[in-house]
Amino acid sequence: MLTQTSVKSESHAGPQKGVLIRYLQVALLVRLASEGARIALVVLAVDRTRSTGFGGALIAALLVPSVVAAPLAGAVADRVRRRRLFHASCLVFYGTGLGAVAMLVGRVSAPVVLAVAGTAGCCTPLLTGGLTSLLSDLLPHKALSRAFSLDAVSYNLAGIAGPALASALATSTSPARALLVLGAGAATGGLLVFALPLSPRAAKTHALRPADMRAAAALLFRDPPLRSLTWASGVAQLGIGALPVVCVLLAARYQTPWAVGGLMTAMALGSLTGSLAYAWRPWGSRRPEWTVIAMLLATGAALASVPCVDNVAAAAGGFALAGCCTGPLFAALLTGRDRYAPTTARTQVFTLGASIKSTFAAGGAALAGGWQSAGSDSLVFAVAGCQVAAAVLGALLLKGRQANADCPPSETNMGY
Template identity: 45%
Template sequence: MSGFGRYLAAALAARFASEGMAMAVVLLALERTGSAAYGAFVLTAWLAPHVLAAPLAGAAAARARRPRLFHVGALAGFAAAVAALAVLLGRAPVPLVLAVAVLGGSCGPMITGGLSSLVTGLVPAGAGRDRAYGWDASTYNAAGVTAPAAVSLATALWSGGPAMAVLAVSAALAAALAATLPYGDPPAGRAAGAPRAGLGAGLAALWRVRELRAVTAATTLAFVGIGSLTTTAVLLAAALGSPDAGGVLMTAFAVGALGGSLTLGRMTSVEPGRLVRWALAGTGVALAAAAFTPSVGVTAALFAVAGVCDGPLLTSTLRIRAEHAPDGVRTQVFTLGAGLKVTAASTGAALVGFAADAPAWTLLTGIAGLQFAAALLHVLAAPRGPVPPPMVLPRERSGGSATAPAGRRTP
């Protein structure tokens, strides 16, 4: 298997474990304590560290003298936390369970953006790398389709503990596969501390580089809506007379997203910023139409269309980050972008909880509106005219942290 093939296997195994955690935690808490609220608290502790740990994880990865050890260690830590929760949740004191969840969640940014940042070192620049990001995006969607189903099946056949153990094994497999990847030599001067990117360097890059700022702002806004889509789907299905069909709607969305990432997401001839806007607008149109359909079948079909439109969004986002992130902070840019989206999704989930008494069609219309607003935001924030080359971090004579303005072409 090629280096990129092993990478895809590692990414799929890691993201399978990550995508299954939400359902596994809630089901296990309900089984052992009878309280879904307890599971929600543990899940919050699992997700909360993502945005806070993202700059730390990115900076540590960029400075690591042994990147293989760092990445494998993060994946192994993730696996260990999942395994520990399978044993402790509902049995150990709550503070201990929450502490384990926080530690495991702190490894989360390396499962998402941290892994994606490795693609630039595995595939040469050009159309081949653009296609590689399409495959990378498909691992998120494939995990989103298969992980909840696998957790539900394992829980039905055995119980919540073995279901979570399946996720731990998957994460451990990802760590083993990551150990076989070709990480290459550390950048020149890393051992001596140059280039040394401070913890704020990734955030500075997201703000100073217009392409990064535009796609980060747009996708973060869009994910406030996407984060509330699961709850809204359940409410919408209930309003249509099929309260158990919420999972069907979300499965249709996930399957559509997988198809979109494998087809539209591989359109390397289309400029990624334009694809971002098309994806957001298309998702908004499909969800807006789904708000006014008379049956679950038609609604599921439109959810699938929305997923197809959403599929290229992640691929395009990864391409933009790879093309425009400065060398010294590339991993920070990837982890920060992923962390902000997770936080936005969590915010959306909380907001829809407060508005759960509103008619479901109004909630779905609001989600569609956020997609349109995100597309407009990208139009306003993205640069016009020729795209400048990405900025790079200068090497410093005596450490510290700094970023350079755009103008120097990355080697």
């Protein structure tokens, strides 16, 4: 006979599952659009203007403003009263911006097109960290570890399927139509936000002040778990950002052209596998910061094995194994941000953290580009060393960790 507690648990499981499914529909649609747009923009620029340089400028216009706008976007999201309207409007605006770029490239002046792309790019933080920060308002605390793991899966799926979808659409129809479809997908995801049970905030908060933004940023330096998660993941991205350059050198070393994209695909598939495994059985969720540290060490060890092999298949295995470690790492990172961020600054912590990671990744790509003469083996060891250094830094930054850090978010955040 079922107990009253088990019946109550089962009755709650259904609605929770439905909410998570609706959330994942939103996340997949907008993140597919974001990842696919990077390919569609370049193909569109070449098709309309015969300039790959303009394609690169369009990508930069879409991505760079997201780094600058992340603190403000997160701060506004933490204070706006009608959250569904705000998030839905931003996602629809992003999708509409992609559609506008598809119509304008090659037909109006380049500065106008770049301005449109840059304006749409200001909404990018709400496609990533901004959306993820909503999970703690949509689901109970006990369901969050699995939810963050599935959210990490949405990032992985978008990273794999987005560029493939954009390429397929551009080839079968046209680059402009491909970008229009991606924009329509993002706008549809924005409209689906209205199906999420996000109630308006009960009380109107004070107007956004510069001090609020400084206080949220200070958490990433002052709070031991948050600073460990933030800066360890940032240093790790310094290496991960260099991997596309590394893959080019490895493809030349093995004389295997497909390895340029194949090695990154192997890592992405490994990350997807790791995320799914972690979603099935989350572990280390009580102290996600230590899970991140452990997975950084494991990622470094897997990548360090690549220079020791003499064929591309074994190298792909090393990349896939590294990806299997980054899946749980990312899920634990999201769990930790949610757990240790105060409610009043949760979205800002997510968007700032994502911005810092993007900045480090860009720096890593730039450094690798200038260090190509060192050779593929040296670069791979450098990337692996970044993961180990990030793990050590993360452990050192945990010094002074609060005694109440293992409490549920509702209790932990009372101290801020």
